[in-house]
Amino acid sequence: MDDCKCTSCCSCGMPLDNKSKSKKDSCYCLHCQDQESGKLRSREEVREGSIKSAMRIMGKTRVEAAKMADEMMPKLPRWQKKEEKEDDSCCHCACD
Numbered sequence: 001m002d003d004c005k006c007t008s009c010c011s012c013g014m015p016l017d018n019k020s021k022s023k024k025d026s027c028y029c030l031h032c033q034d035q036e037s038g039k040l041r042s043r044e045e046v047r048e049g050s051i052k053s054a055m056r057i058m059g060k061t062r063v064e065a066a067k068m069a070d071e072m073m074p075k076l077p078r079w080q081k082k083e084e085k086e087d088d089s090c091c092h093c094a095c096d
Helices: 043-058 062-075
Strands: none
Touching (some): 043 062
8 A cells, every 4th residue: 555654553553664564464564464475473473583682772671662562552543443354455544
């Protein structure tokens, strides 16, 4: 969806730019959406990736990073839905 106006990934919150956007759906980053199949990563996979990124980039301990992920993820459009999305359709957040 080239007309998507999302500025951050609807699944993990990563800032989106031309390098980080998924080829399949520009509402998601290339880490959250498989670039071949279009399948979205599971909640646990996204959480674990967020934890590892916060530890590596921000120098957080695992406990601090897990707390950050657990506070942030429920605020993101993908996780506000009753069932997590696993298809390659737009998250319908800011681009509606």
